[in-house]
Amino acid sequence: MIRYLQIFGTFVAASLVRDMTFRLNFILECVTGLGWMAMNLAFYLLVFSYTPEIGAGSGWTKPPFFVFLGTGLIINAIVQAFFMPSAEEFAEMVRTGGLDTTLVKPVDAQFLLSMHRVKFSAFANGLVGVALVAWGVSKLDPAPTTAAWLLYPLLLACGVAILYGFIVMLAAATILMGRNQSLYDFWFYITNFSRYPAEIYTGPWGGPLRMVCTFVLPILLVVNVPAHTLALPIRTADVRLIIAAVVAAAVMLGLSRLTFQAAISKYRSASS
Amino acid sequence: MSGSATLSREQLLPSWHGWSTMLSISVADRLAHRGDFFVGTLFRFLPIVTQIFLWTAVFSAAGSGLIAGYSRNDFVAYYLLTMMARSFSSMPGLAGGIARSVRDGSVKKYLVQPVDYVGFLMAARVAHKLVYFAIAAAPFSLMFFLCRDFFPPLPEATTIAAFLATLVMSFLLGFFLEATLGMLGFWVLEVSSLIFVYMLAQYLLSGHMFPLDMLDSIELTQAGFTLGDLVQLMPFQYTAYFPCAVWLGKIEGQELAYGLLVEAIWVVVAAAACRIAFLRGTRRYSAYGG
Numbered sequence: 106m107i108r109y110l111q112i113f114g115t116f117v118a119a120s121l122v123r124d125m126t127f128r129l130n131f132i133l134e135c136v137t138g139l140g141w142m143a144m145n146l147a148f149y150l151l152v153f154s155y156t157p158e159i160g161a162g163s164g165w166t167k168p169p170f171f172v173f174l175g176t177g178l179i180i181n182a183i184v185q186a187f188f189m190p191s192a193e194e195f196a197e198m199v200r201t202g203g204l205d206t207t208l209v210k211p212v213d214a215q216f217l218l219s220m221h222r223v224k225f226s227a228f229a230n231g232l233v234g235v236a237l238v239a240w241g242v243s244k245l246d247p248a249p250t251t252a253a254w255l256l257y258p259l260l261l262a263c264g265v266a267i268l269y270g271f272i273v274m275l276a277a278a279t280i281l282m283g284r285n286q287s288l289y290d291f292w293f294y295i296t297n298f299s300r301y302p303a304e305i306y307t308g309p310w311g312g313p314l315r316m317v318c319t320f321v322l323p324i325l326l327v328v329n330v331p332a333h334t335l336a337l338p339i340r341t342a343d344v345r346l347i348i349a350a351v352v353a354a355a356v357m358l359g360l361s362r363l364t365f366q367a368a369i370s371k372y373r374s375a376s377s
Numbered sequence: 378m379s380g381s382a383t384l385s386r387e388q389l390l391p392s393w394h395g396w397s398t399m400l401s402i403s404v405a406d407r408l409a410h411r412g413d414f415f416v417g418t419l420f421r422f423l424p425i426v427t428q429i430f431l432w433t434a435v436f437s438a439a440g441s442g443l444i445a446g447y448s449r450n451d452f453v454a455y456y457l458l459t460m461m462a463r464s465f466s467s468m469p470g471l472a473g474g475i476a477r478s479v480r481d482g483s484v485k486k487y488l489v490q491p492v493d494y495v496g497f498l499m500a501a502r503v504a505h506k507l508v509y510f511a512i513a514a515a516p517f518s519l520m521f522f523l524c525r526d527f528f529p530p531l532p533e534a535t536t537i538a539a540f541l542a543t544l545v546m547s548f549l550l551g552f553f554l555e556a557t558l559g560m561l562g563f564w565v566l567e568v569s570s571l572i573f574v575y576m577l578a579q580y581l582l583s584g585h586m587f588p589l590d591m592l593d594s595i596e597l598t599q600a601g602f603t604l605g606d607l608v609q610l611m612p613f614q615y616t617a618y619f620p621c622a623v624w625l626g627k628i629e630g631q632e633l634a635y636g637l638l639v640e641a642i643w644v645v646v647a648a649a650a651c652r653i654a655f656l657r658g659t660r661r662y663s664a665y666g667g
Contacts, residue, residue, distance in 0.1 A: 133573075136573075137573055144586070148587060152587075154594060154595075156435050157438060158438035160438060163434070163438075294424070306430050307430075307433075
């Protein structure tokens with residue numbers, strides 16, 4: 106474990122050197138991310154100028170909703186910083202045969218392939234997320250309980266773990282399907298469902314969709330559970346969702362491990 | 378090498394045969410990736426699903442049946458129509474491609490051959506759109522059929538004609554705006570940050586994110602000049618908001634005629650800007666070696 110932490114530390118240092126070598130590019134990436142984020146924020150501010158709440162009786166008024174947005178930004182920043190850059194390179198490695206050199210190295214292939222590159226510019230949005238959560242929490246009445254504060258980091262970690270599982274399985278699909286040019290597209294469309302509070306999915310279509318996105322593809326647990334735990338009062342039903350998030354994180358990590366190993370066993374080198 | 382001096386009028390305005398050849402080359406190129414096109418188009422409708430639920434939730438708490446003059450059904454119809462308008466006006470990779478061809482020197486083949494570069498790019502985009510609609514017609518029809526209850530009754534023939542005219546002009550406007558942006562590559566080496574600013578402005582100010590009427594509630598001056606008024610002075614609204622508002626009957630009569638005229642003027646201005654940028658750019662462009 107310590108050895109892996111040391112290797113990861115080396116990856117972080119190397120990525121930092123790389124990012125700082127192209128400082129202007131780094132600044133542009135930060136500005137790009139912040140620009141899109143600011144635009145989304147402006148959109149929700151506009152929406153709240155027309156309605157006091159997203160979903161009648163849902164509790165998602167402006168302060169809790171901004172805690173929700175901030176939580177989403179934090180989780181996505183962690184995923185975009187630590188896992189997404191490596192996953193994006195993965196498809197190219199399969200296509201060119203560059204995967205071969207990785208597989209013969211004396212470290213775990215999944216660790217190496219999913220965490221070797223860190224994108225520091227992704228943290229810019231994460232910092233804004235922290236600021237949004239701080240602003241939202243300061244306006245909450247009642248303020249979050251101690252239990253909520255203790256659960257929040259654990260549930261953030263669960264959200265990250267669920268998304269990591271999705272990324273690894275999508276990357277594994279690269280080997281099985283022979284193509285994954287649209288990895289990022291799939292990622293966008295999957296995570297799109299997690300961008301809003303689960304309470305909006307109601308009615309004859311919304312109910313089943315909510316169930317599927319909670320218990321089959323647990324994408325709705327990623328942001329909803331930590332944000333709900335911190336921003337809104339915890340009820341009995343929410344405790345079940347908290348347990349579901351922890352279980353889903355464990356299942357996704359296990360399942361992604363199995364999928365990845367199955368995919369690697371089917372890998373046939375593309376190099377000569 | 379200086380390209381513009383060698384261009385004759387015939388080269389700038391290629392014959393029908395030249396146009397059809399450029400078009401058929403581009404159609405063949407696009408058809409090679411038809412599978413990606415089909416799957417990509419289907420997935421692009423997924424965010425509409427979340428938009429339906431989001432706006433249903435917003436309206437359930439808003440306490441009013443209308444937001445900025447739009448009902449919940451209008452919002453859903455608006456987003457679907459926006460997808461159609463954007464499929465006409467969006468030009469993925471156009472500006473970046475032009476700037477790259479200037480940077481890596483590949484633009485010089487258009488300067489020494491009897492082919493007009495802007496004309497070639499236009500033919501390629503027309504081909505791209507033709508193939509796109511041929512393949513995307515099925516998923517588009519399916520989605521519009523499934524969501525038919527969100528739409529108001531079919532508008533009059535004149536409104537439909539105006540809608541189609543706005544779509545064609547939105548294609549031309551989107552093309553010339555982005556092509557002009559790409560031509561800036563003759564003066565600045567890296568236009569990616571400019572493209573980013575353009576995309577941001579385009580997404581926010583075109584009405585892609587929300588109907589621009591929502592901005593009418595934000596007053597900028599005491600005289601009642603709103604953010605909506607300011608945004609409507611820009612050309613971006615014609616690439617998304619305007620066609621949708623026309624179909625939904627939000628813009629009618631004299632206002633519609635005036636809007637179509639202003640859109641046509643923007644197309645002419647953007648086309649002139651693109652042509653001038655190309656001519657001036659090629660005049661200062663230099664390339665050496667093979």
